[in-house]
Amino acid sequence: MTNDIPTIYDVARLCGVSASTVSRTFARPDKVSAATSAKVRAAAEELGYAARFPAAVQRRAATKLLAITVADFSNPFYNQLVWGAQIASGHAGYELILADFHESSAREKAEHERLLDVADGIVIGSSRLSDPALRKIAAKKPTVVVSREVRGVASLVPDxxxxxxxxxxxxxxxxxxxxxxxxxxxxxxxxxxxxxxxxxxxxxxxxxxxxxxxxxxxxxxxxxxxxxxxxxxxxxxxxxxxxxxxxxxxxxxxxxxxxxxxxxxxxxxxxxxxxxxxxxxxxxxxPALQLGLQAVRNVVALVRGAVPKSDSALVMPVQLKVRESTGPARRAQSLR
Known part of the structure; x- marks a missing residue:
């Protein structure tokens, strides 16, 4: 009798890698390159393959890890955002993983694919992905998006x-x-x-x-x-x-x-x-620090089974700081 359920070997043949590489992609994603991971997952999705892990691996997948992704950690705004997230993670008993996608949507997508296997929840800072792509992530893992309003996904935005x-x-x-x-x-x-x-x-x-x-x-x-x-x-x-x-x-x-x-x-x-x-x-x-704090509090609540009360983003207040770089308009004349 023919077995119509796709196996790890079917996935390996389709994408041209070894069965052990397919296994590592799902069980130890940190040991596989982003390109290989994307190829294996695409093949698995095409075949309808569902990875089946031993109990020990399943337990490892929920070990009090949260993730935060940012567009560019060299931007000081994200320093404060991550600091707030780290404080809130520690208070909730979680460790925080940071991923920087350097303003690249392709790299952001690859980072999220990795993190889906290792984090209990994800905070996404200033995503460059489409709304449908973010909804797909949120359907797989408790997710909070910061500085972006996405209908159907828990979101925080400054005003x-x-x-x-x-x-x-x-x-x-x-x-x-x-x-x-x-x-x-x-x-x-x-x-x-x-x-x-x-x-x-x-x-x-x-x-x-x-x-x-x-x-x-x-x-x-x-x-x-x-x-x-x-x-x-x-x-x-x-x-x-x-x-x-x-x-x-x-x-x-x-x-x-x-x-x-x-x-x-x-x-x-x-x-x-x-x-x-x-x-x-x-x-x-x-309020970058407060955005980080609140985002992690919200994602922890989702991990623990909470349901968002609203489909709209939580809007956080901002403040204009008037200093020295603004003054009366100059008279209309050439400066050159």
């Missing part, structure tokens, strides 16, 4: 709209009738939300807004954005994040453009560097 409105009100009050938004990564949900808020606030005031980018949210890309603006600088800029804003400041100042006398600049995040630069950066302070 981007109110922060941008406060910054735009400040700039309009200083006489700026046009604001340039320097955009972050193209796949960033938060970036789209911030630019939409800039446009809404500008339209409500009868003013104009423009956008340049996208840029990576880094100091180096801020310098690049400055090079694009230096010949015809706007009077006011809101940048996707503080590091981009600080790069902009340095690039414009190096070209002889004064901050804020010639150009006012607002950042987003309130990282430590925003208070160390000259002039000190006006910024929208996001």
């Amino acid at each position: 981007n709209a109110s922060g941008i409105r406060a910054a735009m009100s400040l700039l309009h009050g200083l006489g700026h009738t046009a604001v340039t938004y320097v955009a972050g990564p193209e796949a960033s949900w938060a970036d789209a939300a911030r630019y939409r808020a800039v446009c809404d606030a500008s339209a409500a005031a009868g003013h104009s807004a423009q956008r340049i980018g996208p840029f990576l949210p880094t100091f180096e890309d801020g310098l690049g954005a400055a090079r694009q603006l230096v010949d015809r600088p706007p009077t006011a800029i809101i940048a996707h994040n503080d590091m981009l804003a600080i790069g902009l400041m340095h690039g414009l100042q190096a070209a002889g453009i004064r901050i804020p006398e010639d150009v006012s600049i607002v950042g987003i995040d309130d990282v430590l560097a925003s208070r160390l630069v000259t002039p000190k950066l006006t910024t929208i302070a996001l």
